[in-house]
Amino acid sequence: MTYRWARRGTPVVALFAMLLLTLAGCGRNPPSSGRLVEAATIAAVRLPHSTLIYIAHDQGYFSEEGLKVTILDHLYGKEAMESLLAGKADFATAAEGPIMFAVMKGEKISVIATIQTSTKNEAIVARKDLGIAALSDLKGRRIGVAFGTGADFMLASLLTINRIPADSIRRLDVEPDDNLAALSEGRVDAVATWNPYVLQLSRALGDRGIVFRSGEAYTETFNIAASRKVVQENPGIVNKLLRAVAKAESFVQAHPAKARELVAEAIGMERPLLEELWPLNDFSLGLDQSLLIALEEESRWAVENGLTAGKKAPNYLDYFYLDGLTAVKPEAVRIIR
């Protein structure tokens, strides 16, 4: 009897299973087979800031979207922007600083998304042993910073907010990988930089060093900028890239440990170091109104301090490409329109 029931029930069970499979499949993207594959080059900073790019690449999300992506690794955002501006890459990851300088220089670029935000990633690391115990002790000191970076503005903002005039210090252009040497050799008394250099420097200096975090003076953002040409001629490629990055964002949220493992491997960073840095970052995909404010403020700062040839901050809305992210993740576009 049991056998007969089972035999008669088979079509019903099969139907039920098909129904379940159909319903389960509703949440998935259609298969990418047979789609036109397009090539894209991304100039990425080889730092945790570019986590979403590396995850998307590693997890094959770009391929899924029909993108054959080549990643050009860079030390920091300013370099990556230079690759973009030089036409070596279609996209670049960079903090708002390099983007602002490029725009002020008149480069035709478009910000398509922010992929990382932090208020704890940047800081001034100073030689405590040289008598620097407070921010005000920086007056008259030599402070190393990579010119044209986000850290350059962070240094200015932190000092100004703490009522330290810009002309009371001496800014010296120091590449991030030269920070420790510059400090150790006494070429500078302090450096304004970002992680992982902040952590590395503070550990290296130990009791001899002191860290002044940017705090409320600066919000670090890491963004994807695209050449205007790409955006105008092939907006589809932007959508594909953003869709892949959105998948990476979901992956990071769902599997943070696995994400850390993958990123550590991708950027060649020791796992413990990455584990320590990870909580300082927010790897959310978005485009915020605050980025407009930051870019405008940094433009004003650059103009006021003669750091750019430009005389006035442009309307940065013209340098934002919102359609891409609106198509992929509309709720993430929080620019007031």
Next chain:
Amino acid sequence: MKISKRLQLTAVASISLVVVLCAVLFSAIVRIRSEDRKESIAVELLRNLYERATLRDEYLFRHEERASLQWQAKRRQFRDLLLVAEQRFRRPEAKATLAEMRANFEDGESLVRGLLANTQQTAEDPAFAHEVENRLASQLLIKSYNMLSAAVKLQELSDRASASAQSSAVAFAILFVLAMMTTVSWLSLSMSRLIAGRIRKLQKGAGIIGRGELDYRIKVEGSDELSELSLSINEAAEKLKSSYEALEDSERRFRAAAEGSMDAFFLLRAVRDKEGRITDFDLVDLNAKAEKMLDLPRDLARGRKLSELDGQGMGGSFEKLVRVLETGRTLEEELPAEAREAGERWLRHQIVPLGGSGVAVSTRDITERKLAEQEIRRLNEDLKHNVAQLRAVNRELESFSYSISHDLRAPLRHITGFVELLNKDFPEGLDPKGRHYLQVISDSARRMGQLVDDLLSFSRMGRAEMLRRQVDLEGLAREAIRELQDEAKDRKVEWKLAPLPRVFGDAAMLRQVFSNLLSNALKFTRGRQQPVIEVGADSDAPEAEHVIYVKDNGVGFDQRYADKLFSLFQRLHRVEEFEGTGVGLANVNRIIQRHGGRTWAAGAVDQGATFYFSLPKAKREEA
């Protein structure tokens, strides 16, 4: 497993599924409500941000204390809301957003403090103060926008979670309902298939048994109600078989009895038209006698219509059969048959209705009985004729004897008269011998006169009109005894009178009966030292009559002559021993006969005698 158990399990499964569905839906509703509450918090945060930013700007532009106070209140409220939100939001993404919001809020607070401090130092270095203010304001705006974004994100997260909860609840409900429908349909279908299959087998088996194959048995599967039903049908078939065999046996016996019966049996079934009217009868069955009566072999007779057959053996007319069938009353009648041969024939029919379907007719040839009855009637007629003749003769005889008696009295009177004259007028003319002869003539004439008187009395008794009424026998007996006591006052007779009934009859005649019987008793106890005469009623008498007796301890009689006692002039003793003419008991007999009773006597020589008479109990008397 029993079908009821399966049905119960199906019901329990369905109810469980419904309960699970309700539980899941309830949980979804709780989740949706929770998300809605979270969304409300997010909306509250957003509103606070807008209001706070407005108040902040108002204060920074206008420096009103009131605006400052309101702004501070809003900041406190925001902090409280943030705490509530941090307790409510549990998902990592929301927690991260809230952490970002808190960081921005704290930074903003710090920036505000910076801004307020900067306004007091504007005078020292206005240009630098302006730069500071710009920087602070910009960062404050950035923080504000970041908080706004975070709040919007938080709201979106709640909205999405709520929508997701709703969607998953709806999807789950749909899936669940589908699953439930599928499960219940599957169970119902399986159950109905199973039951239908089994019922088909049962139906088939019952059909085979119903067609008469009583040896067929339904295969019993499983141990549920249907298998119990199969067993019951098999048992019923077994019992049916036994009953059928018993019925066949009974039918065989009845058929044998019917076949051996003197009556002809016909079993007829009504043939009806479309309106239900009886148009004819089919002969369904008949016995050997009926076969003979119809003069048709049984095989040919069966199935024939009444209209095709000689119906007289089956109760005669079609209408009669229809009447019996429709009234439902058995009809019995005796009819002369149309004689096919010489001689008259009579048939007795009994037509019995068989429900509404037909009739059974039994027919018996009663010609012999009828002929015997006719003979009896003829004999009766002869008897009546003879009785009438006898009565006429009797009347003539009585008349004759009366006339004789009456006419004899005159010559007898002459004889006795002249003997007396001879004795008187010629007392010396005759010698003693002549006087002796004259004495003999005188005695004989006197005796003859007594005989003639008694004969006349007897004759009158037969003709006299009877005056019937209620009579107290005991009173009559007592009266008679009293009269006799006077006669026998010199004798020591013991009279015993037991209670006697009241009867319906002629008092004078019955008094005569007692008088005759008691004087006889007194006479025949004459030689007894202690004569005892007893009158009573026999308690052992038949119900329909009273039996009265008169008993004495006199000389008795020889029982061999008992039947002669009540005949006229019959005597068992010589006149010299006991006087009398032999008319008294004949009179008693005649009176009792006229009352519809009878007389008899029992006795032995020297043992006394008992005389009995009976009187029928009249209805009125019984009452």
